[in-house]
Amino acid sequence: MDTAVVLFTRDLRVHDNPALHAACETAARVVPLFVLDPSVPGSPNRHRFLVESLADLRESLRGRGGDLVVREGDPVEETLKLAAEVDADGIALAADVSPYAHRRQRRLVEGAGRRSVKLFPGVTVVPPGDLKPGGGDHYKVFTPYYRAWQAAKRRDVVGTPRTIAMPAGVGVGRLPKPGSGNGFAAGGESAGRRRVREWLRSVGEYDELHDDLPGDGTSRLSPYLHFGCVSPLDLAVAASEKDGAEPFIRQLCWRDFYAQVLNAFPGLRTKAYRPGTEENWKKDRHAFEAWEAGQTGVPVVDAGMRQLVDEGWMHNRARLLTASYLTKHLGVDWRDGAAVFMAHLLDADVANNYGNWQWVAGTGNDTRPYRRFNPVRQALRFDPAGDYVRRYVPELASVPGKAVHTPWDLDEADRRAVKYPEPLTLD
Structure with missing residues (x-):
């Protein structure tokens, strides 16, 4: 093969990247590509992480004689356009599982014409x-x-290509600015x-x-x-x-x-996975908004939701508690909660996010669909001194020890946002 385009998607690395490795092994020239799709929503934190990851990938590719071509628009159209520009013989990319990824893969195959489209593992x-x-x-x-x-x-881990030869004259494009996201982690391989x-x-x-x-x-x-x-x-x-x-x-x-x-089951994002488990979910706007804002009156739930917004991250145990509280205590639709997580999380993965939300809601793969978590007991067990709550709910900073886990106005939390008392002391 003379020239291959490698479309990076969710494989922003040079080490153990089967699509990149195969292209470098079989093609004389390789054109690495990433397409920024404006139709894909993302939080400021996730945008920052992505841009930092792309900058790191570009640096790694340049260190091996190549570069990262950056385009913006429809990923399929931009990939096919670049493949025609460099007269590529084939297109390589990592296989993925979301409906979005399946559509992308199908459209690439349909539009590639004489060019081969090969999918590789790695996700x-x-x-x-x-x-x-x-x-x-x-x-x-x-x-x-x-x-x-x-x-x-399992397949063997493949190494990093030593050199990457690109065709001459390819415009690589500029990366967008990282923006103001303040997530906990720097992006990149x-x-x-x-x-x-x-x-x-x-x-x-x-x-x-x-x-x-x-x-x-x-x-x-x-x-x-x-x-x-x-x-x-x-x-x-x-x-x-x-x-x-x-x-x-x-x-x-x-x-x-x-x-x-x-x-x-491509409907995982919108349909109950387990037949017969869909419930008559409440449409309680006030309860949902209180949960989203971290103002339910249940301190550990509110701490988790505030951590999510502040950091683009939430501790796994807190994810279980906040999701269980929304679905099993407030009776609000799991799809609404999952959408909030998708909007904020750095690791907002469709399969894991919606799979876990359905597991908690009892509509998914949990063999005990009626399981529910008591947020106060869980908080006393996994945050016994109350340090996690005080870290993210400053209104309770002066409350000593485990007393911080008292549900403030728990009954009212089902109906409206709770305003924590400030300042607050307990004898």
């Missing part, structure tokens, strides 16, 4: 379609999937790989510490995995060499699990 540890139970197209329950996932044969190295030194403590709300013993790698700054396969391989890492590796499997669910 998950195990490709979504590789594991199927007897008598079904995908696994609906996590535990049997986890057993199959552990036993699955370089930052992601540094975070991996740091995390693997303590991964054996994950099982003991990951539910600690104020300590936040989680990896905080999910944004890097979502944007593909870190290879999930490479991370799983590296973690498997560490003692006590299995609970963390299990979380990587959950990520793959929801990817294969979405791949088989």
Whole structure:
């Protein structure tokens, strides 16, 4: 092959990038491309993270003799336009599972003409379609999937291309400005790989510490995995060499699990996955707005929602509590809550976000659909000294110890926004 275009999507890295690796192995010239799609919404934090990731990717490609071509518009139209401009023989990209990704892949194939379009793994540890139970197209329950996932044969991690030769005269375009997002993490493969190295030194403590709300013993790698700054396969391989890492590796499997669910059930974002579990959800605007604003009167719920808006991030245990409170206590539709998470989270992944929201709401893959979390008991267990709540709800900064978890006006929280007393002291 003479020339290949590599369309980067959710694989913003040069290490263990099968599409880039294959193109560099088989084509004399390679044109890396990213298309900014104005139709895809994003928070300021996510925009900042994306731009930083693209800048880091461009620097890595330039260090190998190449560059990152940046275009704005419809990804399919811009890719086909560039392929015609450089007279490419083929187009390579990572396979993905969302309906948006499926449409993109189908349209590329339909519009490519004589050019080949090849899809490569890389977004998950195990490709979504590789594991199927007897008598079904995908696994609906996590535990049997986890057993199959552990036993699955995996591809080899591929290295970073040493050199990348681009055709002469290709206009690379400018990256947009990062904007004012103030998220907790710097974007890009370089930052992601540094975070991996740091995390693997303590991964054996994950099982003991990951539910600690104020300590936040989680990896905080999910944004890097979502944007593909870190290879999930490479991370799983590296973690498997560490003692006590299995609970963390299990979380990587959950990520793959929801990817294969979405791949088989594209309506995951809008339709109840489990037949017969859709409820008559309340349309309580005041209750929903209080939840979204972090003014429910339940301190741990409000702390989680404020962390989400402030950082573009929320601790996993807080995600469970805030989602359960909205759906199981307030009775508000899970789709409304999931949309708020998608609007703010750095790691706003369609499969994981909507899969987890349906799990909590009882409409998804949970084998105990009527499960509900008591937010006060959970807070006393996972934030016993109240440090997490005081960090994000400053109105309660003077409340000592576990007394901070008192539900302020809990009954009224179902109907209107609660104003915490300020200043507040308890004897």
